[in-house]
Amino acid sequence: MQSRANALLARVGLLLAITCTALHVVILLQAPDLGSWSMLAIAVACSLCMWHGRRAPDTDMWVWMCLGTLAMFVLHFSLHGGAHTHGPGAGSPALAAAHSWASQLALAVVCAELTVSVTALTLAGIGQRLARRRMIQRESA
DSSP: OOHHHHHHHHHHHHHHHHHHHHHHHHHHHHSOSHHHHHHHHHHHHHHHHHHHTSSSOOHHHHHHHHHHHHHHHHHHHHHHSSSOSSSTTSSOHHHHHHHHHHHHHHHHHHHHHHHHHHHHHHHHHHHHHHHHHHHHHHHHO
16 A cells, blocks of 8 residues: 555544544543443544554554444444434433534544545555565566
8 A cells, every 4th residue: 555645544544533532522421321431442442543553554453443433333323223311302402412413423433434444445455456466477577
């Protein structure tokens, strides 16, 4: 993979992971339940991983970001789909409205994180394939 594109994706991924962590802190402060704690833990783990890989991201880091993002989706939809305790109508109307916007924005950030990590993995796969082709061409020449 081209190092500039990979480094740019890593910086965007780090910014998204930090944004996601901040949003989940807001969500936790508004609705301190097990689901909020779980999603915050995943967001912090993603941020730490992205922080360590921001300069020289590798395929393993992108795989872990994809897995963390997918775990966040599973948690979000299992906790917020169907009967949930902190949606509209739960608690005060102001709290429900505030949690709703933070939760929706966090979900949008998670979608962006998944897009960035899948793009990075796709570029890594293309780069590895081109490298193998070059190696085969050199060996056959």
